[in-house]
Amino acid sequence: MSQNNEKTYGILINYEYCTGCHSCEIACKKELNLPEGQFGIKLTEIGPWQINEDKWEWTYMPVMTNLCDMCSDRVAEGKLPSCVQHCQAWCMYYGEVDELAKKIDGKSRMALLVTKQRDGN
Amino acid sequence: MADYKEFLNNINREAYHEGEWQWQEGEYTVTRTYHYSPPGCHNSCGVLLYTKDGKLEKVEGDPLDPHSNGKLCIRCLNMPEAVNHPDRLKYPLKRVGKRGENKWERISWDEAYDTIEKKVKEIKKEYGSESIVGIHGTGRNINYQLPYFYQAGLETPNVAVMFFTGFACYLPRVVGSFAAMGEFVIVDASQAHEDRYMNEDWKPPACIIVWGNDPVKSNGDGFLGHWLVQCMQMGSKLIVIDPRLTWLAARADYWLQVRPGTDAAMALGMLNVIIGEDLYDHDFVDKWCFGLDALSQRVAEYPAEKVAEICDVPAEKIRGAARLFAKSKPSAVQWGLAFEQQISCMPLTSATISLFAITGNVDVPGGMLMVRAAFDTQRMYNYGEEFLPEGKMAKKLNSDAKGIAESSIVPHASSDVILHAIETGEPYPIKMAWIQSSNSLACPAMDAPRAYEALKKIDFIVYADPYMTPTAVAAADIVLPVAMSCERNSARSWWTPLRSMTKVTQYYEAKSDEEIIVDMGRRLNPKAFPFKNDVEFIEAYIKNDGNYPGTFEELRNKGGHEYWEWDTIYRKYEKGMLREDGNQGFATPTGRIELTPNAYGFWGLDPLPYHIEPPESPVSTPEMFKEYPLIMTTGGRSWEFFHSEHRQLKTMRELHPDPLMMLNPETAAKYDIKEGDWVWIESPKGRFKQKATFFPGLKPYVIHTEHAWWFPEKEAAEPSLFGVFDSNPNNLTPAGVVGKGGIGSPIKSMLVKIYKVEEGVNDQVMPTMQVTRMGGFKNVTK
Numbered sequence A: 001m002s003q004n005n006e007k008t009y010g011i012l013i014n015y016e017y018c019t020g021c022h023s024c025e026i027a028c029k030k031e032l033n034l035p036e037g038q039f040g041i042k043l044t045e046i047g048p049w050q051i052n053e054d055k056w057e058w059t060y061m062p063v064m065t066n067l068c069d070m071c072s073d074r075v076a077e078g079k080l081p082s083c084v085q086h087c088q089a090w091c092m093y094y095g096e097v098d099e100l101a102k103k104i105d106g107k108s109r110m111a112l113l114v115t116k117q118r119d120g121n
Numbered sequence B: 001m002a003d004y005k006e007f008l009n010n011i012n013r014e015a016y017h018e019g020e021w022q023w024q025e026g027e028y029t030v031t032r033t034y035h036y037s038p039p040g041c042h043n044s045c046g047v048l049l050y051t052k053d054g055k056l057e058k059v060e061g062d063p064l065d066p067h068s069n070g071k072l073c074i075r076c077l078n079m080p081e082a083v084n085h086p087d088r089l090k091y092p093l094k095r096v097g098k099r100g101e102n103k104w105e106r107i108s109w110d111e112a113y114d115t116i117e118k119k120v121k122e123i124k125k126e127y128g129s130e131s132i133v134g135i136h137g138t139g140r141n142i143n144y145q146l147p148y149f150y151q152a153g154l155e156t157p158n159v160a161v162m163f164f165t166g167f168a169c170y171l172p173r174v175v176g177s178f179a180a181m182g183e184f185v186i187v188d189a190s191q192a193h194e195d196r197y198m199n200e201d202w203k204p205p206a207c208i209i210v211w212g213n214d215p216v217k218s219n220g221d222g223f224l225g226h227w228l229v230q231c232m233q234m235g236s237k238l239i240v241i242d243p244r245l246t247w248l249a250a251r252a253d254y255w256l257q258v259r260p261g262t263d264a265a266m267a268l269g270m271l272n273v274i275i276g277e278d279l280y281d282h283d284f285v286d287k288w289c290f291g292l293d294a295l296s297q298r299v300a301e302y303p304a305e306k307v308a309e310i311c312d313v314p315a316e317k318i319r320g321a322a323r324l325f326a327k328s329k330p331s332a333v334q335w336g337l338a339f340e341q342q343i344s345c346m347p348l349t350s351a352t353i354s355l356f357a358i359t360g361n362v363d364v365p366g367g368m369l370m371v372r373a374a375f376d377t378q379r380m381y382n383y384g385e386e387f388l389p390e391g392k393m394a395k396k397l398n399s400d401a402k403g404i405a406e407s408s409i410v411p412h413a414s415s416d417v418i419l420h421a422i423e424t425g426e427p428y429p430i431k432m433a434w435i436q437s438s439n440s441l442a443c444p445a446m447d448a449p450r451a452y453e454a455l456k457k458i459d460f461i462v463y464a465d466p467y468m469t470p471t472a473v474a475a476a477d478i479v480l481p482v483a484m485s486c487e488r489n490s491a492r493s494w495w496t497p498l499r500s501m502t503k504v505t506q507y508y509e510a511k512s513d514e515e516i517i518v519d520m521g522r523r524l525n526p527k528a529f530p531f532k533n534d535v536e537f538i539e540a541y542i543k544n545d546g547n548y549p550g551t552f553e554e555l556r557n558k559g560g561h562e563y564w565e566w567d568t569i570y571r572k573y574e575k576g577m578l579r580e581d582g583n584q585g586f587a588t589p590t591g592r593i594e595l596t597p598n599a600y601g602f603w604g605l606d607p608l609p610y611h612i613e614p615p616e617s618p619v620s621t622p623e624m625f626k627e628y629p630l631i632m633t634t635g636g637r638s639w640e641f642f643h644s645e646h647r648q649l650k651t652m653r654e655l656h657p658d659p660l661m662m663l664n665p666e667t668a669a670k671y672d673i674k675e676g677d678w679v680w681i682e683s684p685k686g687r688f689k690q691k692a693t694f695f696p697g698l699k700p701y702v703i704h705t706e707h708a709w710w711f712p713e714k715e716a717a718e719p720s721l722f723g724v725f726d727s728n729p730n731n732l733t734p735a736g737v738v739g740k741g742g743i744g745s746p747i748k749s750m751l752v753k754i755y756k757v758e759e760g761v762n763d764q765v766m767p768t769m770q771v772t773r774m775g776g777f778k779n780v781t782k
Helices: A023-032 A072-076 A082-086 A097-101 B004-010 B079-083 B109-126 B145-153 B171-181 B227-233 B263-276 B282-288 B292-299 B304-311 B315-327 B345-358 B415-424 B448-457 B470-475 B513-524 B534-545 B552-557 B598-602 B622-627 B650-655 B665-670 B767-773
Strands: A009-013 A041-052 A055-064 A092-096 A111-113 B022-025 B028-034 B046-052 B055-061 B093-095 B104-106 B132-136 B184-187 B207-211 B237-241 B254-256 B331-335 B368-371 B432-436 B460-465 B478-481 B490-492 B498-501 B630-634 B660-663 B678-683 B686-694 B702-705 B750-756
Touching (some): A055 A111, B028 B498, B093 B109, B109 B432, B109 B460, B171 B345, B171 B598, B184 B331, B207 B227, B207 B315, B237 B315, B254 B315, B263 B292, B263 B304, B282 B345, B304 B315, B448 B767, B498 B552, B534 B552, B622 B750, B660 B665, B665 B686
Parallel strands (some): B207 B237, B432 B460, B460 B478, B630 B702
Antiparallel strands (some): A009 A092, A009 A111, B022 B028, B093 B104, B184 B368, B490 B498, B660 B702
């Protein structure tokens, strides 16, 4: 994926299971010491609405903002990014994107999120 | 699925200091321990406390802790804000103005203790120790501590979660389980095994009924709700029984949207299908159950069509859910608070036990695990009762009526009988209350305005809490500052593992629950308090009352937890582990699981389950329903708050600024209510206001309101009183209305009407003004 030999890291979200518990948001806020109204990762909510007699749409999905640095200091120490460590729903994975992509098997709803880690062009 | 083995393999154990309980990381000292209130929760998750210069700076989850695997909810993540908040009580205080004026003077601990000791001794001499009431809140880190102090120190048999009618939380499920099975059970999400989801004996439940709770938010009763999400990722299917759509319900195979208060009928309907279609486990029933014939006859009266009508759920869904539950192996039931907050509580409990018993799901891997508190640290609310002076037990204020409350199985006195004694002086007067770990007026008090009047009648009230609350301002004479979890040495065992809390900081002069108890207990009854300090008190509990073989220090040094083998063993009834005589079977009179519990008969209850209409409902009070055409359910949890706690914290209020009333958009349109409008919710008993939020996951005739709101940002002194009655659904709830046997309270199914708050038209008198200055809601003043 990357154009040189540098590896690209990302966060895979198995958002079928995101409960919207806000732990990623607050763990990040505390890690980055962010003021009111600012987030390094923020939940989006879709629904709830009724699809048919037996089915409901109610989906949460966290989105990383420009403030996210993938917890580079923590990762350098061997720790997990704070949002991934604290995710109550076990729906976040951190790693090298090629490895994470292997988990995407079409059996669950997943998104692989990557922040800008180096200069583009 | 989240691969647990991969998770464990990938943790950098060096980075998280495996094997150490305390270390240095740059400028921080890091301590590996557990959190367990205050602030409160029913769980204790593994935490890494980051401290600097004696101050808590950061809290992280501990990925090496098997209980919660490093995951934390926002209440722990945001703990430094709670611990370091400027509103916290720093010193003991005595009241210098009138009650309600919020005028206090700082005093020393010695002066506080001297004053209390003198008062207690006077009251004991003049009126007897039974004239003192010991009050605590919901189960958390006071479960064994306060009952011990109240019974052994204050020597009163009158210990209660006051103003909380019908023991309407958890206890009835425990009592009902012991009646039917001789043990308590929980969903087996592998939590008894230290190796958790990798354990070779364990498997995930194939089907889980989540009934009357939203466990990912509430984490009730020592069960971490997100364990279910892990089970879902391993294949567990869900059936959710709830009047309100939850995240789990949106992912369930069956969501049975029952009319509030009709759950017992649903249980009977499902049993009707399972027995009628011969879907039960004959082998298990033949060997281990008692009473199937009688149960079959009773459930025959509840065919799916009839239940569909009672519950307002299509019959086909009832059948489908019953079949899925019975045919899945193993199956489990995550039951919740709604069980007790309806008057069908006891029949609902026994019928639900029958559901998982006759389908062969008791004490099997991934089923309903039989649990005891680790290392037999079993005693909670009855801890210390052996120190009650002779004759005092007989003075316990319980109902005279035959029922569960008057038998010794419920360790608490009856809140309603104590309320009557406060109000009338009969059978004897109440002269003093010690309230610790309960913001009664904001949270548990049903008929909160009546509780307010009652508290004012008590001559002397000691109140201990980390914060100044509306309850303290309204009624306290002495206020004691309580230490928070990171400021306290403690231990807990609500199920397993046994866990310890390590003190790492000190906040001004705050003392822990244990320290206050030991200090005061040594003065009042030294023979029951031979402890030199908090740690000796804790060790007496885990080592002497329980059978933990190590010391508190050893437990701490191990990282603060130890698992217990008994809880990890399945099918204990086959192994002679449940009965005192060591024989196979269950610890019940018949030695079997009693589908028609003999104990129910002893308590004067019908041993067979039945449906009973809520006291207020479209069916039982159709005339009232014309004027009050909505059913209000209440008490659903939020991520941000534990009951009345956390309202001071700006991060929590950023996410959840106001009390929210959920209603269907169709209902909102009918009453011309827009999203975000403040709305009055009113019944003949009174009114309160919350902010409207649209939610299509409610039937148009049901609304949901939040509980336990008060507003620390508002003026403390009356008539403001932190606005404690302004948004309080307990202005409408009744005291003294209970189910059979004195158990259960109908507070999740009450009839109300709603109308918009209109400035200058109907908002001239706020409920708190009405209660504190106008004698309550005899007439709602608009």
